[in-house]
Amino acid sequence: MADTRPGATARIIRWIDYRLPFVQFLNHELNEYPTPRNLSYWWNFGSLSGIMLVVMIVTGIMLATQYTPSADLAFDSVERIMRDVNYGWLLRYLHMNGGSMFFAIVYIHLFRGLYYGSYKTPRELLWIIGVIILLLLVATAFMGYVLPWGQMSYWAATVITNLFSAIPVIGPGIVTFLWGGFTVGDPTLHRFYALHYLLPFVIVAIVLLHLVALHRHGSNNPLGIDQKGPQDTIPFHPYYTIKDLFGLTVFLLIYAFFVFYAPNFLGEPDNYIPANPMQTPNHIVPEWYLLPYYAILRSITFPILFISSKLAGVILAFSSIFILFFLPWLDTSPVRSARFRPIYKRVFWLLVIDVIALGWVGANPPEGIVVTVGQIATLYYFIHMLILFPLIGKLERPLPLPSSISAAVQSGGARLSGAGAPLAKP
Amino acid sequence: MAPERRWRSPEMLKHVFAAMALSTVLLAPVLVRAADEIPLPRQEWSFEGVFGTYDLASLQRGFQVYKEVCSVCHPVKHLYFRNLAEIGYNEDEVKAIAAGYQVTDGPNDEGQMYQRPGRPSDPVPGPFPNDQAARAANNGALPPDQSLIVKARPGGPNYVYAILTGYKEAPEGFKMLEGMNYNEFFAGHQIAMPPPLSDNSVTFADGTPATVPQMAHDVTSFLTWAAEPNLDDRHRIGFKVIMFLIVAAGVFYAAKRKIWAPIH
Incomplete structure (x- = not known):
């Protein structure tokens, strides 16, 4: 039978935590x-x-x-x-x-x-x-x-x-x-x-x-503003x-x-x-989640300067992910959330549509209109990343940010009394 | 009531749109591929839908069609005689079916391979010892394995049924290669397999008239089972899992509303 004296578990946890703060760590990172x-x-x-x-x-x-x-x-x-x-x-x-x-x-x-x-x-x-x-x-x-x-x-x-x-x-x-x-x-x-x-x-x-x-x-949060105190969390x-x-x-x-x-x-x-x-299958297609990269890979049908079309396709397909590494610096806007960025808020959806278009291109044999759509969508992807991100940040006039998360919750969300007060655990 | 209100906000609508857009990405490859093929005639299958199960009588008739017609050329590499118990044959029947085949075993103590009657633990032997022998006997064409054919073709059972019933006279001016047959649903319309079924190719013990559509339907059901023998279990367990999850989702949503009530 386990020791059922009150506090036994607590004492064991205290003993362990003194030497290896494991429970403390879980409590801190997953509970509090x-x-x-x-x-x-x-x-x-x-x-x-x-x-x-x-x-x-x-x-x-x-x-x-x-x-x-x-x-x-x-x-x-x-x-x-x-x-x-x-x-x-x-x-x-x-x-x-x-x-x-x-x-x-x-x-x-x-x-x-x-x-x-x-x-x-x-x-x-x-x-x-x-x-x-x-x-x-x-x-x-x-x-x-x-x-x-x-x-x-x-x-x-x-x-x-x-x-x-x-x-x-x-x-x-x-x-x-x-x-x-x-x-x-x-x-x-x-x-x-x-x-x-x-x-x-x-x-x-x-x-x-x-x-x-x-x-x-x-x-981060939908408002994209920092936590300013316990009333925000x-x-x-x-x-x-x-x-x-x-x-x-x-x-x-x-x-x-x-x-x-x-x-x-x-x-x-x-x-x-x-x-x-x-025996080669008629259409070799990757799984759906890799189709956009595959579309970029195939969309370069012409050599670029001294780079062969195949190599250019490979470089662009890999770049489509690698470019994300630089996004924190490509995006020049100081405002995080698209909610307060009237232009970016709309342009964002163009990227979603673009990636879907690339997926469609990747799923189809590269003939006729598919190739053209693929080339336009590939071009747009890189324009979005390399030109639109820096440019919109510079040109756009962001909406005023709320003073704090709790203030926004109080005025824009539910208006219950005490909504702004720090919350104890129930 | 905060949640209701949020559904109506333009931002939430956009989120819904985003979810739809992402699901379009999921569906796109399939939708696109379906468009460039001749539409297959849709059959009613007992195993379709959430509650779909195999019709054992149809599977047994289908096995008979396979055994008496298809197995002349096509193997079912992934089937064992013991699997036939799952389509309603009892132990003695399975033993009798297995014993009707000769299988190669060995080597024995003298180092010789030998023939013996099949046992339930044996795989169903194919008609040819290897692919080369199969090609040699079939004008160079290789009759594919049938035990996964339903899962290995877009359209699944509808495709297999369509091929079996899709033989026609070649249209005027259509150039046929030597020894090929015209089939509406086969890619390129030229198939090496001669029309496999004709009325009364087999005689069903249960008195079902052995018409070509009937035999095609039954053998396709049998091949669907051969490709996906666990479908009945899958559908049954899936229903329970989904019911459980729906209830759990309701409970968790209520708990979430209650816990969050002081904040909203």
Whole structure:
């Protein structure tokens, strides 16, 4: 029987905390953690992506215990998981659709940051760490897609690794090095599997850095103004734990719908055909979440000065993410939230439309109008980043900012008495 | 009542628009691809929808069509005889079906491979020992594995049904290659497979008339099961999960409203 004397648990916790302030740390970062009182549901997507990372790692490890990373056996071993492993179909569909859900959440999280200026001082490093996480996610997802060794796995691996051959002089050598041979084959699959297993843990480490950076100055908020005192914040628990929990449940409903009723909707039928190096599929398309990059890659159909069209496409596709690293300095406006930026507030949606257009271009064979739309959308993406961001910041006249979060909540939001008072935990 | 009011604000509408836009990104590749293909005739399938389940009688008839017609050329590589218990055959029937096949086993103590009757634990043997033999016997064409065909083709069961029933006379002036057949729904309209079904190709034990549409429907159902044997479980568990989540979402929303009441 456990010791039930009053205070026993408290004494043990005190003993541990004196030596290793673990409980104290959890209490400080997850319980008392002062959070702006006005966060909207768009702020749910940070914790949601953290939860998805855990879901992917757990289902992934379970799949790894049954999967065989060899060119001869990989496809059949996935089918064994689907058919003969207890609830193997559930694990695999959770993992497969989980990738799509993860990217959907991360993209919403990213666009939320863009709309509310979450990358601006003092959160530049927080944003940069986030972009690093995005790059690692793309790499991990790509390598994971290769593992079932279906037709689309094989040909996606071939197309993407071949991009490196565009690098002058050393390119072809790099490709052979990546493949571990002279074509995508068994050694490629083995190393992709090893890296697909490794990278998520690297992502966990970087997510922890993301959280350390976040908790340094706390969350941004829809008003984009700093916390000015305890009247502006509420403790994370119970206010945001319950709000995040409700958001999580709604998200799980969407996730469950795909897993149980449309598990292959987001996938490619071709990937249920075993990899065949002798037969190229009619259209090689990546998963939906990589389509915009793919569109940029293909939209450069002409050489630029001395750079071949292929190399230029590769450089631009990578730049489309790398450019985000510089966003804190490209955006010259001192105001964070688009709510108080009359011009940016509208121009923001052009970027959303542009990225959707790029996704559409990436999904279609590059013929006729598709190429033109792709070129315009690519051009616009870089104009938006390199010209509009600096220019709007300079030209725009921002609306007056509220004096504080609590003042704004009192006048614009609910007008209950005491809404501005510091809140004790209920 | 703060939440209601926020729904009407222009900002919230924009947020809704954003969510719709992002879901468009999700759907775009599929929508676009569907447009450049001949629309497939839609069939009624018992396994469609939230409560969809396999019709075991249809699966058994479909297995008979596969066994007596398709299996002459097409393997079902991922199926084992034991799996047939899932479509309603009892243990003895599964044993009898398996014993009707000869499978290669070995090597025995003399180092020789030998033939023996099949057992429920054996995979269903294909018609050819390897792909080269299959091509040699089929004018150079490789009859694809059927156990995943429904998941490996856009349109799924509707596509497989359409191919089976889509044979026609080639239109005037359409150039056919030697040994090919005209099929409305096959990409390029020239398919190496001759029309596999004709009325009364098989005789169903339950007295169902063996018309071409009936056989195509049954064998497509069987192949859907072969590709996705856990669909019944998936639909049943999914319904419970979603019901649970709806209730949980309601409870959490109420809790959230109550906890936040002093702040709103």
